[in-house]
Amino acid sequence: MATAFDEMHGAGETIRPAYQELARWLADLPPDALEYRRQEAELLFRRIGITFAVYGDTEAQERLIPFDLVPRILAAKEWALLERGLKQRVKAINLFLRDIYHGRDILRAKLIPDDLIFQNPVFRPEMNGQNVPHDVYVHIAGIDIVRVSPDNFFVLEDNARTPSGVSYMLENREIMMRLFPDLFARHRVAPVERYPDELLATLASVAPHSASVEPTVALLTPGVYNSAYYEHSFLADKLGIELVEGRDLIVKNEEVLMRTTEGLKRVDVIYRRVDDDFLDPLTFRPDSVLGVPGLMSAYMAGNVTLANAVGTGIADDKAIYSYMPDIVRFYLDEEPILKNVPTWRCREPDDLAYVLQHLDRLVVKEVHGSGGYGMLIGPAATRAEIEDFRARLNHDPSGFIAQPTLALSTCPTSTASGLAPRHVDLRPFVLTGRQRMTVVPGGLTRVALQEGSLVVNSSQGGGTKDTWILDDET
Amino acid sequence: MLSRTAENLYWLARYVERAEYLARTIEATLRATALPNAYVGKTNEWDSALLTAGVADGFYRHYDEADERNVIDYLAFSLDNPSSIRNCMDNARLNSRSVRTALTGEMWDTMNSGWIELQQMWHSVRTREQLATFVRFVQEVSLRFDGSAYRTMLRNDAYWFSRLGLHLERADNTARILDVKYHMLLPEKEHVGGPLDYYQWTSILRSVSALTAYHWVYRDTLKPWLIADLLILNDSLPRSLASCYGNLVRNLDQIGVAYGQHGPSQRHARGIRNRLEHARMDDIFQHGLHEFIQEFLGDNSRLGEIIATQYLS
Numbered sequence: 167m168a169t170a171f172d173e174m175h176g177a178g179e180t181i182r183p184a185y186q187e188l189a190r191w192l193a194d195l196p197p198d199a200l201e202y203r204r205q206e207a208e209l210l211f212r213r214i215g216i217t218f219a220v221y222g223d224t225e226a227q228e229r230l231i232p233f234d235l236v237p238r239i240l241a242a243k244e245w246a247l248l249e250r251g252l253k254q255r256v257k258a259i260n261l262f263l264r265d266i267y268h269g270r271d272i273l274r275a276k277l278i279p280d281d282l283i284f285q286n287p288v289f290r291p292e293m294n295g296q297n298v299p300h301d302v303y304v305h306i307a308g309i310d311i312v313r314v315s316p317d318n319f320f321v322l323e324d325n326a327r328t329p330s331g332v333s334y335m336l337e338n339r340e341i342m343m344r345l346f347p348d349l350f351a352r353h354r355v356a357p358v359e360r361y362p363d364e365l366l367a368t369l370a371s372v373a374p375h376s377a378s379v380e381p382t383v384a385l386l387t388p389g390v391y392n393s394a395y396y397e398h399s400f401l402a403d404k405l406g407i408e409l410v411e412g413r414d415l416i417v418k419n420e421e422v423l424m425r426t427t428e429g430l431k432r433v434d435v436i437y438r439r440v441d442d443d444f445l446d447p448l449t450f451r452p453d454s455v456l457g458v459p460g461l462m463s464a465y466m467a468g469n470v471t472l473a474n475a476v477g478t479g480i481a482d483d484k485a486i487y488s489y490m491p492d493i494v495r496f497y498l499d500e501e502p503i504l505k506n507v508p509t510w511r512c513r514e515p516d517d518l519a520y521v522l523q524h525l526d527r528l529v530v531k532e533v534h535g536s537g538g539y540g541m542l543i544g545p546a547a548t549r550a551e552i553e554d555f556r557a558r559l560n561h562d563p564s565g566f567i568a569q570p571t572l573a574l575s576t577c578p579t580s581t582a583s584g585l586a587p588r589h590v591d592l593r594p595f596v597l598t599g600r601q602r603m604t605v606v607p608g609g610l611t612r613v614a615l616q617e618g619s620l621v622v623n624s625s626q627g628g629g630t631k632d633t634w635i636l637d638d639e640t
Numbered sequence: 641m642l643s644r645t646a647e648n649l650y651w652l653a654r655y656v657e658r659a660e661y662l663a664r665t666i667e668a669t670l671r672a673t674a675l676p677n678a679y680v681g682k683t684n685e686w687d688s689a690l691l692t693a694g695v696a697d698g699f700y701r702h703y704d705e706a707d708e709r710n711v712i713d714y715l716a717f718s719l720d721n722p723s724s725i726r727n728c729m730d731n732a733r734l735n736s737r738s739v740r741t742a743l744t745g746e747m748w749d750t751m752n753s754g755w756i757e758l759q760q761m762w763h764s765v766r767t768r769e770q771l772a773t774f775v776r777f778v779q780e781v782s783l784r785f786d787g788s789a790y791r792t793m794l795r796n797d798a799y800w801f802s803r804l805g806l807h808l809e810r811a812d813n814t815a816r817i818l819d820v821k822y823h824m825l826l827p828e829k830e831h832v833g834g835p836l837d838y839y840q841w842t843s844i845l846r847s848v849s850a851l852t853a854y855h856w857v858y859r860d861t862l863k864p865w866l867i868a869d870l871l872i873l874n875d876s877l878p879r880s881l882a883s884c885y886g887n888l889v890r891n892l893d894q895i896g897v898a899y900g901q902h903g904p905s906q907r908h909a910r911g912i913r914n915r916l917e918h919a920r921m922d923d924i925f926q927h928g929l930h931e932f933i934q935e936f937l938g939d940n941s942r943l944g945e946i947i948a949t950q951y952l953s
Contacts, residue, residue, distance in 0.1 A: 213749060213756070215752050389738075408641075424642060425644070426643060427643055
């Protein structure tokens with residue numbers, strides 16, 4: 167694997183312009199200052215309660231995501247490119263979803279094999295022919311981006327269901343500004359704090375026609391034991407909307423009502439952080455206690471908007487991912503601005519043969535996996551792990567895709583032995599409402615804290631960084 | 641507001657209040673058991689602590705003997721006791737997490753940082769000194785929580801529901817002490833208390849933090865019937881039944897006005913308040929202090945049920 171591109175140092179000795187002021191500041195910092203501040207930050211996180219739960223981990227029910235104090239910086243020019251690319255991609259995703267659940271032009275054009283849609287468990291036949299307000303399916307998207315060189319950004323994954331992490335984007339910034347006011351005084355960092363307002367405006371803009379002028383928006387959470395519960399309560403608070411659980415809602419006459427101390431009150435838009443499967447036990451999993459019986463009937467009647475819509479998983483599925491460049495071209499008649507990572511579709515015999523021959527060099531992912539689980543990183547895997555994946559690939563080829571091991575860019579990161587390069591990715595959040603699209607400048611930078619590791623997922627011990635988009639002048 | 645939010649706020653306040661009450665009970669009992677037998681008699685103070693906490697039945701399912709170690713363990717740290725300080729604080733923290741959006745930052749911070757600190761304490765309390773630090777800390781968390789609610793919450797239904805929980809729990813606790821100790825508070829004709837009763841009485845007052853208040857109110861030595869008067873009818877004492885019901889009626893009326901509708905809970909609370917307002921200690925003694933308290937406990941828990949039906953479900 168080639169040496170990774172370092173976002174501060176580039177390939178050589180000089181410091182890249184966006185990082186120069188930060189480098190000067192770091193050089194002037196007393197030796198233990200970062201560690202001292204890190205402890206302070208950790209205390210703040212713990213006190214504010216910014217924790218997450220790791221499933222299957224009974225020891226530490228509430229854990230902190232490690233927070234690295236060295237910010238990750240992108241220049242305004244770089245961001246401008248990303249922003250255009252992100253909007254283009256999410257626009258295409260929404261058009262694709264509208265098409266898949268209506269006319270299916272793309273299938274008739276033979277760009278995507280039918281069975282990849284119809285035999286896909288995340289395809290929701292309930293949505294066939296169903297209209298959603300203003301044809302917006304994915305109101306909130308989190309697009310995972312990796313960088314391999316100054317000019318090469320790749321989309322690693324589209325998250326079009328219930329992407330999380332935006333609370334870290336906001337809280338990381340708050341904490342950084344509290345800890346390092348002088349550092350901010352030396353930079354012009356684009357603010358991220360308007361995200362909650364943008365989100366609320368986005369949600370209100372897609373209220374159903376039957377809603378009142380001031381629609382009631384609520385955030386539906388699986389509850390206090392969910393790994394992202396902190397984020398749910400944080401967002402509800404910032405948006406000034408009720409944080410509801412399934413048991414707070416009932417459906418009457420195809421309307422969704424919430425139980426309040428003053429009786430039942432209609433809800434018009436639900437920002438749901440509950441997966442499709444658990445939304446409505448009458449339609450989906452009957453054993454779900456997280457959902458609301460009858461919710462789908464109200465949804466079908468157009469009396470409530472769900473954000474994101476039901477059935478968006480078909481757009482961020484790893485098997486569909488490899489078709490994204492075609493999808494962008496098909497609906498927008500434009501060349502994709504953001505590249506896709508080259509992907510071998512193991513369902514295709516030639517690709518499978520190649521993958522099986524090169525397992526030690528590739529990353530193999532389960533089509534329906536997420537969170538960094540169920541993944542083979544060839545160069546880092548043991549012989550036994552490789553053989554295990556070989557068997558699984560042979561058994562169910564269409565359950566997997568493979569990609570080259572990318573040399574993800576690195577960023578200087580605090581480690582036990584001082585600052586050292588660690589691999590990072592970026593998850594910006596794209597909001598789509600009625601005639602509006604917003605990408606707040608920044609996103610969640612995740613960092614793999616182990617030397618050489620490429621896995622940034624928080625469930626796998628990854629950390630986060632504040633992400634700065636800088637004015638070009640600085 | 642969401643019924644569940646109101647319910648969580650209401651129980652959150654109850655749990656914190658109960659934890660504080662248990663901490664004060666332990667503190668008062670420690671004091672009483674530190675006195676020579678000649679002063680307090682041979683009564684088992686720890687047994688009576690269990691009774692005033694209302695958990696004696698559960699205790700004897702897990703332990704044989706009501707000695708200091710067992711009772712403190714059960715009241716403070718046990719996970720088997722649903723009302724132990726530990727379970728109260730765990731539940732309070734969990735409720736806070738569920739209704740974070742309805743709490744102010746100060747309230748959340750008090751609860752969460754207090755809870756984090758208690759995590760270290762659950763297993764480390766060994767000596768009496770550590771125990772004393774622990775019970776004081778629990779009381780401090782409760783005071784800070786109550787104070788930050790008072791100082792930072794908007795005066796709306798969220799605040800009123802949390803106050804309802806606090807006053808209902810407080811009334812229940814005061815009534816339960818009276819229920820266990822009523823026999824010490826009877827006006828036996830011209831009864832002059834010996835040292836034995838005296839320390840029992842101070843212990844009662846201590847567990848509702850009213851010892852100093854007593855002297856300010858009555859400017860008299862401890863008289864059992866005055867203690868009863870203070871805890872039941874004197875509405876200037878925040879933990880008296882009269883004061884709790886003054887507050888409950890006020891908070892329920894505020895909710896009623898805000899929602900434009902009064903209902904059974906407003907009527908029921910007002911009924912109890914009126915009885916307390918017009919009662920005289922002589923009459924109460926005449927009809928039986930024990931019966932009076934029993935009746936009050938029943939009325940109080942009925943109010944809890946009525947509030948739950950009217951608002952919380």
